[in-house]
């Protein structure tokens with residue numbers, strides 16, 4: 406079904422929010438202020454208690470967005486009507502911005518991400534190699550990045566090649582044994598010297 410422009414824009418916002426949500430979950434709560442909000446100042450969290458939110462949101466993701474947790478998470482109004490974000494600029498300057506929650510929430514935020522991932526649960530994945538949470542493009546995706554996919558493929562190939570090699574060697578030994586039956590049990594000795 407072709408998406409009209411408004412639906413397409415909404416989808417892009419949803420995907421962006423979902424990706425930011427994954428990135429925020431992959432950040433240690435202590436580092437959120439500096440490492441996450443520096444790059445995503447508009448990402449809205451439901452309260453200022455990041456440690457609490459982070460724990461709740463991580464559980465949400467890891468349990469596959471169960472409805473009862475989703476309802477709690479999106480109805481949480483702990484943040485009030487205005488929000489203040491502290492931005493750490495690269496030149497060392499710190500800036501604080503206060504905005505209306507409604508304005509920011511319309512753009513992007515954790516609730517948008519949660520709602521979207523609730524309706525498209527298959528997208529909320531954990532990388533099979535590095536364990537990072539990521540938003541999948543396709544239902545079968547298993548890795549967060551092409552880097553992790555390549556690393557996994559390489560180790561799989563190595564592992565697989567070892568298995569194949571062992572198998573080939575075992576087959577060769579078996580073939581050799583069937584073609585040289587005497588060697589299998591050692592050279593049979595005739596009891597010619599018995600009775601000496």
Ligand SMILES: [Zn+2]
Pocket residue numbers: 532533534535536537548549550553
């Ligand atoms: Zn990964």
